Amino acid sequence: MIGKANTLAATAALLSLASAQTFRRLGSCPTLGCVLPPDQSDFLPGQLFDLRLEVHAPVNGSEAFNNGVPDEEFSVTIKKEGGKAKSIAEFFDVSEPELEKWDFSWYEDLFAQDADTPSVVNVASKIYRKLAIYEPGNYEVTLKYYDDETTTANWVVRPLAMKKRAKNVILFIGDGMTTNMITAARLLAHKSINGKYQSLLQMDQFPVLGHQMTHSIDSFITDSANSASALYSGHKSSVNALGVYADSSPDHFDDPKVETIVELLVRVWDSAWGAVSTAAIADATPIALSGHSRSRYDYAALVDMSLNGLSNYSWTNQGGPDVWFGGGAEQFVPGSESYNGEDYYAKFADAGYEISLNKTSLLELGNSSKALGIFCQSHFPVWLDRNVFTENLESFENSPTGSEEPALDLPGLKEMTLKAIDILHERGGDDGFFLMSEAASIDKQMHALDYDRALGDLLELDDTVRATVAHLAAIGELDNTLVLVTADHGHGFDVFGNADTKYLAEAKGDRQKRRAVGTYDQSGLSHYTEEAGGVSYGTGPNFPVNWDPRYTIASGFGAHPDIREDYRVRRRGPREPTSAMPGFEEDNYFANPEESPDGFIVNGTLPTSESVGVHSLTDVPVFAQGPCQEIFGGVYNNIDVFYKIASCLGLGRPNDRPGGSCGKH
Amino acid sequence: MIGKANTLAATAALLSLASAQTFRRLGSCPTLGCVLPPDQSDFLPGQLFDLRLEVHAPVNGSEAFNNGVPDEEFSVTIKKEGGKAKSIAEFFDVSEPELEKWDFSWYEDLFAQDADTPSVVNVASKIYRKLAIYEPGNYEVTLKYYDDETTTANWVVRPLAMKKRAKNVILFIGDGMTTNMITAARLLAHKSINGKYQSLLQMDQFPVLGHQMTHSIDSFITDSANSASALYSGHKSSVNALGVYADSSPDHFDDPKVETIVELLVRVWDSAWGAVSTAAIADATPIALSGHSRSRYDYAALVDMSLNGLSNYSWTNQGGPDVWFGGGAEQFVPGSESYNGEDYYAKFADAGYEISLNKTSLLELGNSSKALGIFCQSHFPVWLDRNVFTENLESFENSPTGSEEPALDLPGLKEMTLKAIDILHERGGDDGFFLMSEAASIDKQMHALDYDRALGDLLELDDTVRATVAHLAAIGELDNTLVLVTADHGHGFDVFGNADTKYLAEAKGDRQKRRAVGTYDQSGLSHYTEEAGGVSYGTGPNFPVNWDPRYTIASGFGAHPDIREDYRVRRRGPREPTSAMPGFEEDNYFANPEESPDGFIVNGTLPTSESVGVHSLTDVPVFAQGPCQEIFGGVYNNIDVFYKIASCLGLGRPNDRPGGSCGKH
Secondary structure: HHHHHOOOOHHHHOOOOOOOOOOOOOOOOOHHHHHOOOOOOOOOOOOEEEEEEEEEEEOOOOOHHHHOOOOOEEEEEEEEEEEEEEHHHHOOOOOOOOOOEEEEEEEEOOOHHHHHOOEEEEEEEEEEEEEEEOOEEEEEEEEEEEEOEEEEEEEEEEEHHHHHOOOOEEEEEEEOOOOOHHHHHHHHHHEEEEEEOOOOOOHHHEEEEEEEOOOOOOOOOOOOHHHHHHHOOOOOOOOOOEOOOOOOOOOOOOOOOOOOHHHHHHHHHHHHHEEEEEEEEHHHHOOOOOOOOOOOOOOOHHHHHHHHHHOOOOOOOOOOOOEEEEOHHHHOOOOOHHHHOHHHHHHHHHOEEEEEEEEEHHOOOOOOOOOOEOOOOOOOOOOOHHHHHHHHHOOOOOOOOOOOOOOOOOOOOOHHHHHHHHHHHHHHHHHOEEEEEOOOOHHHHHOOOOHHHHHHHHHHHHHHHHHHHHHHHHOOHHHHHEEEEEOOOOOOOOEEEHHHHHHHHHHHOHHHHHHHHOOOHHOOOOOOOOOOOOOOOOOOOOOOOOEEEEEEEEEOOOOOOOOEEEOOOOOOOOOEEEEEOOOOOOOOOOEOOOOOOEEEEOOOOOOOOOOOOOOEOOOEEEEEEEHHHHOOOOOEHHHHHHHHHHHHHHOOOOOOOOOHOOOOO | HHHOOHHHHHHHHOOOOOOOOOOOOOOOEEEEEEEEEOOEEEEEOOOOOEEEEEEEEEOOOOOOOHOOOOOOEEEEEEEEEOOOOOOOOHOOOOOOOOOOOEEEEEOOOOHHHHHHOOEEEEEEEEEEEEEEEOHHHHHEEEEOOOOOEEEEEEEOOOOOOOOOOHHHEEEEEEOOOHHHHHHHHHHHHEEOOEEEEEOOOOOHOOEEEEEEOOOOOOOOOHHHHHHHHHHHHHHOOOOOEEOOOOOOOOOOOOOOOOOOOHHHHHHHHHHHEEEEEEEEEEHHHHHOOOOEOOOOOHHHHHHHHHHOOOOOOOOOOOOOOOOOEEEHHHOOOOOOOOOOHOOOHHHHHHHOOOOOOHHHHHHHOOOOOOEEEEOOOOOOHHHHHHHHHHHHHHHHHOOOOOOOOOOOOOHHHHHHHHHHHHHHHHHHHHHHHHEEEEEEEEHHHHOOHHHHHHHHHHHHHHHHHHHHHHHHEEEEEEEEEEEEEEEOOOOEEEEEEEEOOOHHHHOOOOHHHHEEOOOOOOOOOOOOOOOOOOOOOOOOOOOOOOOOOOOOEEEEEOOOOOOOOOOOOOOOOOOOOOEOOOOOOOOEEEOOOOOOOEEEEEOOOOOOOOOOOOOOOOOOEEEEEEHHHHOEEEEEEEHHHHHHHHHHHOOOOOOOOOOOOHOOO
């Protein structure tokens, strides 16, 4: 059961798979004429992007127009503030693209979905590819269609920033990590005496704190694909899209692209870059550095794209990661989940990569070659199972070779990250490096409502940050390296008290069991930092001394499916909070009756088609230390994280260098 | 019903009233010998405090000791690091106090509480009053008892800080306000286009951001009394205590006190000070500036203490607030809820205060006299009722005169704060001022799970901050004034999607109704910023255009009692989420069947004795601007807010001034 629940395909299925177009014709386009990048977009000077124009003709529904015939004679201009409007072809010195046509359908609301009465839209479109604007300032793109209709997109090209103030950037992403979770993790792992912590999280000790807003273009609740794209490219996108603005065409790979931080870094400075994750390496957060697709679920194609660049359109090529460490062997073992069924271990080896499939060989890797490390199928087993409840590892069928054996020789986020730094440091040399290191299962375990496992992975992240700072100091790179710790979105999690698990188990009836919860003064102190007789996990300082005390934290979520709750750590895990019931249709989830048998039932607020928890709205923290740290204070948009990093790296450039728009290369 | 539900007594009853000693013998004292201030306490140089020693002899229960006879011959010493241990009397040059004796009882756990088998403890105690340490450094206080037992308290006296870097400090407290709520309030009130906000909250624009940890001494979940004390005095306390460390004696007023920021400011610099709140002025957050009691519920005595100082022990006197604006007429109108039944309007008038009981007279107040403004009984009706659903005001029986008429001529937080600034500016003169301004009902409405009303009051706070910054600039004090916006604790609230309220109302059955909730891309965009036909509240920019759109935010809490939910704004309000049921014992709450009749039922996780929501663990944000802003970045303890403010005000002082320990006066 555990092995199956943890496969990549199953995890993907846990996420919302409803049509991305439900309840909005096209998220980035409220009018019948669409400009992508849309109104309010920002750009780094010199950053590559594609420009998509669409004219919509709804055939039926509340917007039905022009008998469903889209205007093919639309025109578009661009004008710099104070300048003259020019055609796109003239302004960018490119040729006029072919007209494209397609149709798509969507539901206007839940009533329409229940009645299965979709609205159909015919589309006429053009796309201009591989453009860049070099002069900072305000621009106005105007689409004219249906004679007298106009859609205007106001764009801002940010200031030039040519000085490289940080040699290296390490961006830690705690996927789904909120301030609330950080507070809870600190409570579990760090001892407090009379309200004063005797030790702190490493991120607590970063000098600068900011908040970033995570909303996507089409929704105030983002997913990890488009929030990662915002962090990496300065362009928000739509749910499930990465490295592109989502257009309405059926092709996932023809959407207008934007250049990412690693594409820029390689093109301008020839820096080394890498990604490390406890997720499958093709999962949204790592793959958004190098992938461009309407759908984050195009795993196999995105892996190929990250190694070989884009094959369908001319684009800049980041050259393949210097280091790529994570899970997701399915996309590398030849078979149904690899690109064209081919062997991507072999493809990477042919491209000069050293390949590592376990911790032993990871630690033996040299630092001079590019390195691919794929340590399991799907996402990593979590820190709690790798370090405390290790017997659970045996139940996974997740060998990186593709066999059904368990992957037992697994590195942690710390080992992967430190090795990645050594390789990137050597390969980047004076050109420096960019590393993204993701603690993926903070999010994945919060989805499963398994907050103990989520907080364990949060503490593993903090332990990794701690080791990274020490390692950077040891290799003389601390002062050259901007270190950021942030998240991509939240989950509505908080601790509200404690639970007397003994009383809860013995009490009769669901209402009486709730009496086990203590609030305010009855919350008392953390029992996770107190030694219990005979309990020793050997996980060292900065982790809980006892994961299963009598008095646990009582925590909850703003939204969840029907669940059972007993507030005890799930020794067998990860948690499977819901199950389908015989006699009901598919996608109708109830509390898993085998979970928390001594606990009580809590009905949820999510649609009963949701088997797990969902993302939330909250701004997420940004902890910064190193060169440029001072620009990361205060509150800003997630895209600003990109512009701050890019300006710190001197990537905002005019078109006046030898080699012109291609920069250094 | 509304009028009654909003009385101060009723609101107090909503909070946890369980014995503060349940499940811990004494929160600050795990051993049988107690030192208060306890181990890990910090002090400002020269800050006044009392020192309580207790020796416990448990009569029965798991800790039974010495046949219940406490050691009356205990001894105590204090030693500066590197120095020699001295008796307390010698070190502080005070006389030896009398021995005190009492007993108390507590329950060791829920099983003991159910069985009504309390543990009884006999106590021997001494208290040394009005002490101060002037030399920065580490100190060790050692209590010896029962021959060979010792309890050691390690204290830190923070560095001297004598330079006054800020003339004025304005401390805004959004009671219960979290980053999650700020994110939600921004979504409701500020229009976003394609993921970019077209305007921002004022606090979003503060240059420096920090997080503070809110834990109290005895619990990781704080209440507003002891968290306010931590912010104002640099000393954490126990749940429900303010301005004191909670000892085990039955007397609420004999507990060891600590000097607060306003007591220090008046004593050292003779600055003016004021408090403004939308709560009753005797509520925890405003009263903790000037009150000292084991129980925040001693409203009447705390009001007297704030005007007249302490009558039972020698202590410094803050001289009475220069400005005191809020609700809570019950403590001023002569009667059962005023101190000794006396007329406190008359008492304040006799002390030279101008008295205002409504907005009209508030705006007509001069700026030279002290001012008391009490505008209603209990807490203020909330912003949403004062500005949008104004018909609800008529149902309150809350006249500040004590009559059962409604209070209709109510100022808002903005009017009170701006008037307070004018008075404090004039009265403080060159000595400057300190103002605390509290948006109290963010917390109170989150308790009621009425998130719309809570977010309305959060937006009123932000509007007040905006107006304050503008007003400070207008009177030439912006560069002299440190402005802080923070909170005292959180509630586990977050937004997780939207709700189609039309579908929800029409769907049949609770499981079908949950289908109305949209997550991720189906969350869509905020409909609160879109004009709906015929809807206009006249509340201006920075507030929602429509409070009752078809597509609302879907939000939830980590913990709540049983409730009904329909995600619509409660036009009749505030929300009463629960009710007792005929045939059940008292304190057994169920979802209020009259609430959200078209909604669905959600059972809670709190004890069924809780009728409302509770506080949560999360760190809360600190936004800073003005002199010393740079010291408010990063993550720190709530007591550090006090030390940062106090050092910015030059209040960390040695004992070398004319007048010695009494500073300027």
